[in-house]
Amino acid sequence: MxxxxxxxxxxxxxxxxxxxxxxxxxxxxxxxxxxIVTDIIPFWEAYRTWNKEFFLTHYGSQNVLMRTVKGRLNESVAQVKPLSDFVRLLDQTTDPTSWVYLEDELFLIQNPRLRAFVGSNYLLDENMFSLFPPEIRPWDSMLLWGGQHSRSFLHMDPYNWTAVNAVLWGAKHWKAYNINECLSVSMQLMSPSNHLAVLEEIVKGGNLHRDKLPPLFDSMGPVEQVKLFMSLIPKETLQSGEDTTKKVLKQKADVIV
Ligand SMILES: O=C(O)CCC(=O)C(=O)O
Structure with a gap:
């Protein structure tokens, strides 16, 4: 192709x-x-305004979720700390065995005015995750701020989604590690290209039995398939999604600064 x-x-x-x-x-x-699509992010407000001073001035006291590493990646520790602490650690680490990585799925969601700085993206307008009930819909803008040498595990994302990364500054290397510092926002995409893979993950996770799908399911269009599938999700699964969100919010709020 x-x-x-x-x-x-x-x-x-x-x-x-x-x-x-x-x-x-x-x-x-x-x-x-x-x-890499080069002509979307430069038009965003976030691209023009988000820098260290901006975050420190307006959000320095807010808690963020980060991973700190001293030694090997698998010895990393997840921590909740004020953003100003993260920036201090960021400036201190230049060693490949000692780095920090802010990976917060809720920071932008909890700060809608900041989330509004993330502009539109015509390639993601038709994100079918918007058809999911809110209780089990993935958050759509994870803030990722990786210090020099920071990296993620090789992993498959929940729901097998396509992660779309908007790099605002710095450089990001996939399947390798960051040579530079990098700030980005990651969005979870479900489109007609991957929606069946996403639904399959839900079946594999035991949240909906394949037998519940009517015989005409295969002949339906992608949007109708997702709507029907979501209407069959059991109440307990929705409840468990809601409980997870509450738990994560509480964990972040409970940290004494
Ligand atoms: O960019 C990364 O370090 C990981 C991002 C990720 O897993 C995601 O966007 O779902």
Whole structure:
């Protein structure tokens, strides 16, 4: 398909594209092949205004969830600390065995005025996670602020979603580690390219038995499939999603600063 559009698949670097149409994105890249889109983030308010001073001045006392590492990645410790502490640690760490990584799924959700600085993205407008009941809908904007050398485990995301990363400054290397500091926002995408993989994860997790789906399910369109599937999710699963959100919010609020 890449060749059909006149591109060659490069294993050495991720292709950069601009003026990418939604149909081309869906056909070529979405849930299939990595791509860097260069003409969306520079138009965001977050791109223009989010820097260390901005966060320290307006949000320095707020708690954030971060991972600190001294030694190996698998010895990392998850901690809740004020954002100002994180920035102090960020400035202190330059050693590959000692770094910090802010990974907070709720910070932007808890600060809607800040979330509004994240602009629109025509490639994500049709995110089918919006069809999920709120109790089990993934939060859609995880703030990621990685110090030098910070990294994530190789992992598969919950629901098998496609993570779309908006890098606001710095540099981010996939399947490697950060050479520089990097601030980004990660959004969880469910589109007609991956919606069946997402629903399959819910079945595999034991939250809905395949037998509950009517025979005409396979002949339905993606949006109708997701709506029907969501209408069959048991009440206990929704309750457990709501309880998890409350628990995470409480954990963050309970930390004595
Ligand atoms: O960028 C990372 O370090 C991990 C992001 C991630 O797992 C996600 O966006 O779901």
């Amino acid at each position: 890449l060749r059909h559009y006149g591109y060659s698949e490069s294993m050495g670097s991720v292709e950069k594209r601009s003026l990418l149409s939604l149909s081309e994105f869906r056909e070529l890249y979405d849930a299939k092949w990595p791509v």
